[in-house]
Amino acid sequence: MNKRRRLLLAVLLLLAGGYFAYNYMYKEHRDISSETSKLEISASYLLERYKTNDGDELLNTTITVNGLITQVEEGTVTLDSGVHCSLIDGSVGLVEGSKMTIKGRCIGYDDLFEIVKLDQCTIIK
Amino acid sequence: MKTRITLLVILLCSLSTLQAQGRYVTKSGEIQFEASVPSFEEVKAKNSGVSAILKSETGEFAALALVKGFRFKVALMEEHFNENYIESSKYPKSTFKGKIKGFDISGLSASKKEYLFVGTINLHGEAKEIEVPAMISLVDDCVTVSLEFVLKPEEFNIKIPKIVSSKIAEDINVVAVFSLKK
Numbered sequence: 001m002n003k004r005r006r007l008l009l010a011v012l013l014l015l016a017g018g019y020f021a022y023n024y025m026y027k028e029h030r031d032i033s034s035e036t037s038k039l040e041i042s043a044s045y046l047l048e049r050y051k052t053n054d055g056d057e058l059l060n061t062t063i064t065v066n067g068l069i070t071q072v073e074e075g076t077v078t079l080d081s082g083v084h085c086s087l088i089d090g091s092v093g094l095v096e097g098s099k100m101t102i103k104g105r106c107i108g109y110d111d112l113f114e115i116v117k118l119d120q121c122t123i124i125k
Numbered sequence: 126m127k128t129r130i131t132l133l134v135i136l137l138c139s140l141s142t143l144q145a146q147g148r149y150v151t152k153s154g155e156i157q158f159e160a161s162v163p164s165f166e167e168v169k170a171k172n173s174g175v176s177a178i179l180k181s182e183t184g185e186f187a188a189l190a191l192v193k194g195f196r197f198k199v200a201l202m203e204e205h206f207n208e209n210y211i212e213s214s215k216y217p218k219s220t221f222k223g224k225i226k227g228f229d230i231s232g233l234s235a236s237k238k239e240y241l242f243v244g245t246i247n248l249h250g251e252a253k254e255i256e257v258p259a260m261i262s263l264v265d266d267c268v269t270v271s272l273e274f275v276l277k278p279e280e281f282n283i284k285i286p287k288i289v290s291s292k293i294a295e296d297i298n299v300v301a302v303f304s305l306k307k
Binding site: 024025026027028029030059060073074075076084086105107108109110111112113115117119 | 150152153173174176177178187188189191192193194199200201203213214217218
């Protein structure tokens with residue numbers, strides 16, 4: 001009887017260990033659209049911060065950016081000619097000149113085009 | 126008559142400078158790399174927001190990838206890639222700067238033509254000279270550049286710990302595609 005109990009306990013422990021190990025190894029990706037943003041900022045000010053080397057702390061954080069759409073491309077929009085946002089749900093129906101508020105993950109400054117890039121973006125309004 | 130000729134000369138000159146100032150750009154180039162080992166978890170990531178500029182008169186080419194933009198299927202792998210190997214908080218950018226040897230925009234057509242890219246890759250704070258072949262085609266004012274090459278982690282001072290080294294290939298296959306528009 002005692003032996004059986006021990007065996008059962010060992011099996012249960014193994015299962016629990018396996019469960020936690022699996023959950024650790026295959027944990028979910030961050031869901032940027034459900035995260036609360038760390039900062040709300042205008043697109044032109046965000047660009048200004050990067051140009052004056054004041055943007056490093058924003059890397060990999062979720063932020064909300066507002067501005068006017070200056071360019072619409074496949075799956076992306078550019079706000080105030082300085083913040084390039086890759087949208088999860090694409091850019092169909094968006095028009096240049098309209099005001100937008102977008103939440104996304106800041107992935108850094110692109111000095112080829114002098115723009116700040118955001119990915120996994122969703123439209124707030 | 127004289128004024129007509131001068132006008133014509135001016136017109137021709139301005140036309141040729143207009144043509145010479147061709148700058149083809151993209152902000153959504155794709156770079157994918159794979160270092161999978163058979164029968165282990167796939168080690169593969171893709172960045173679909175790579176910037177690139179091609180100056181058509183000189184053949185100069187520059188590309189910039191924000192390293193945080195590389196997405197893996199497995200979240201933990203993405204985390205390890207960023208934190209332990211590529212150290213993307215310390216080195217957020219990876220760049221290529223160089224030239225396409227013998228590039229001539231007028232020689233391009235819809236059928237792919239092979240060219241050689243010569244330049245410097247900057248990754249993880251290390252620079253490396255490379256020479257890689259590329260296929261280039263031109264359709265409707267859109268220059269498509271596709272490259273395939275191999276990089277090794279140690280060339281960029283990226284150390285792979287012994288415990289995982291059997292699960293990550295020594296040669297990392299890189300595939301890049303840029304659709305550059307005027």
